[in-house]
Amino acid sequence: MAPQSTSRIFGLSREIMESPDSSVVYEDWAARYGPVYEIPVVFGRKKFVLTDPKALVHFYQSERSVYVRTAIADFLSGKLYFGRGVLWAEGDMHKRQRKALTPAFSNAAIRRLTAVFYNSTYKLKSFWDPTLESAPDGAIIEVQEWMNRIALDSIGIAGFSHDFRYLEGQQSAVTTAFESLQATRTTFLSELIFMLAFTFPFLLSIPTPRMRLFWELRRSLNVIAERLLAKTRDEQENNVAEGLTDKSVIGLLLKAEVPDAELYMTQEEVVAQVQCSPFGRWVQRISLSNFANPNLPGYETTSVSLTWALIELARHPEMQDKLREELTRFGPGDPTWDQLVSELHYLDALVLEVLRMYPPLPEALREAAQDDVIPLGTPIVTPSGELVSSIAIAKGSVILAPTRCINRSEALWGPDAKEFKPERWFEVKKEMKFPAKDLQGHHHLLTFHDGPRTCLGKSFALAARHFIVQFLISHPRRNSQEYKAALFVLVRNFVFEFPDGPGTKIETHTTIIPRPKVVGQSGAKVPLRVGRVE
Secondary structure (H helix, E strand, O other), rough: OOOOOOOOOOHHHHHHHHOOOOHHHHHHHHHHHOOOEEEHHHHHEEEEEEEOHHHHHHHHOOOOEEEOHHHHHHHHHHHHHOOOOOOOOHHHHHHHEEEEEEHOHHHHHHHHOOOHHHHHHHHHHHHHHHHHHHOOOOOEEEHHHHHHHHHHHHHHHHOOOOOOOOOOOOOOOOHHHHHHHHHOOHHHHHHHHHHHHHHHHHHOOOOOOHHHHHHHHHHHHHHHHHHHHHHHHHHHHOOOOHHHHHOOHHOOOOOOOHHOOOOOOHHHHHHHHHHHOOOOOHHOOOOOOHHHOOOOOOOHHHHHHHHHHHHHHHHHHHHHHHHHHHHHHHOOOOOOHHHHHHHHHHHHHHHHHHHOOOOOOOOOEEEEOOEEEEEEEEEOOOOOOOOOEEEEEOOOOOEEEOOHHHHHHHHHHOOOOOOOOOOOOHHHHHHHOOOHHHOOOHHHHOOOOOOHOOOOHHHHHHHHHHHHHHHHHHOOOOOOOOOOOOOOOOHHOOOEEEEOOOOEEEEEEOOOEEEEEEEOOEEEEEEEEEEOOO
């Protein structure tokens, strides 16, 4: 049994694309047709949708060897945007490039980056303070714009020692392109082109206004990549940047560029890594974000997740109270790095719940490079009436893993799966009672992908979210140790709330990836009232 096509040309593609929340559509079909089913798409093509945990584990573990990017993703990544970097590579090339970059995202490396997150949040605080001092009853601040700025500056400095100075309002070709892409809503024409591009990838070469923005962004990123590499080469030659060139992203790339390096990369590959890493990773997501796979944290994903965290804090003042209570247990001192990682349990639960409810990349799409058999945890009934515990996948078949649907599925997470409930993670860590326990992603989530292409920058992304969310609810003490591994309890001084109350409606603003917006706002804007605690 499977959903029936409603269009000879588009299949069910338009129903999915025009749905306010495609994850609900996929979940409804799973309830009716089983946890693995096939749907018709453009020009009579079909794709398998997987929501069965056992099938998903097999799918992700086989990704490098069996399930690869679709032709459109290959065209976008390798030819139009960021060249032959780790996002484009497959097989042994992907394994080699990923291995060369992995040390830059180790726990030890992320620990050394805490000063970057702290410095960015101090800057943010310095811009907010004057406004709040002149508004005793609180000031209305459009928080999503500030989350964009802090995310881009933090990732630029931490990854490549390049400060966009976006927090300070400085514009560049990159920030201008980002803003233009975010401000431009998808049109029917652009959606039509992307739907047809699954069959005819060359359509993405049409110089539409949107595609010109992408090309301009690539040109800007290429200029930055070349400048960064040249600057670091010069510093190496003059023994200026030994610490920088040890295990940072830029340092590892330069080491890999040496012809006799153990994990050699060509100059083309090195430049591609810089372009497709945190600066530009999200651009591949376009409006049909299922082309891409979430390998690196990215500016867009971090800023969207942080905005959702603030939305939920504003919706639930009691959550701010719980965070305030947890953080004040540290007394007058600052938490250490280890305490931030292991002792802030409610903050950790809040971050996990944001990742569960609002994965920036809502789905992952792959193509079978060879015939395969996918095992099922729950048997399904075939159109012929046969009960089967596995499905045969022919070479060339398209497979979809609807991440948002899986993360929110009541069948996998229980009847309260669609509620924002950080407390669920205390139970999950004690004993996971629902079928989602069989998923092998980060805490049973697929937000960071899974298998050999799991998010390389997962630790980076989690650290950024923890530190910046920590800032937003904590107040750094004024002392000389500006870069101490903690920011303390802003929640005792500030509160976040919606100007029109916690019932304020939020909707999706679709640009590159879905962004939250307050209903009635022009563009992806989330204004909150920020005030001092009495």
